[in-house]
Amino acid sequence: MRSRFSAYATKQYDYVLNTYTREKQEGLTLENLKQSADGTLWFALQVTPHSAQETTSDIVEFTAFYYENKSLFQLHETSNFLIEDNQWRYHDGTLHDDCGKIKYGRNLPCLCGSNKKFKQCCATKLR
Ligand SMILES: [Zn+2]
Numbered sequence: 001m002r003s004r005f006s007a008y009a010t011k012q013y014d015y016v017l018n019t020y021t022r023e024k025q026e027g028l029t030l031e032n033l034k035q036s037a038d039g040t041l042w043f044a045l046q047v048t049p050h051s052a053q054e055t056t057s058d059i060v061e062f063t064a065f066y067y068e069n070k071s072l073f074q075l076h077e078t079s080n081f082l083i084e085d086n087q088w089r090y091h092d093g094t095l096h097d098d099c100g101k102i103k104y105g106r107n108l109p110c111l112c113g114s115n116k117k118f119k120q121c122c123a124t125k126l127r
Helices: 002-009 012-018 028-038 122-126
Strands: 040-050 055-066 071-084 087-093
Touching: 002 012, 002 122, 012 028, 040 122, 055 122
Parallel strands: none
Antiparallel strands: 040 055, 055 071, 071 087
């Protein structure tokens, strides 16, 4: 999960593609991924801890924060990961109702967990 977020944030779409399950990779191309991610700046990820774990499938709830058209958005999803070829791969996910544009105070602690104020940290990436 975290490595896929990093790949999105640094635009390494080959990694993003290769960490989809085989079934999902069939409907995707690098070009699709680039186009859908174009103009989106991912900057913070918060993973919700959970207790249930199995050996070959895992559920991850996370909120990722991004900028698009100079606005702040959040993506809140519960994702299903599966192990294929000894690697955790993203299969599918369910979006929560609170996805979309959000407001966040500039003096609050930054969403990325840096302990700096938002205005002194990731808010500066919006310029
Ligand atoms: Zn930050």
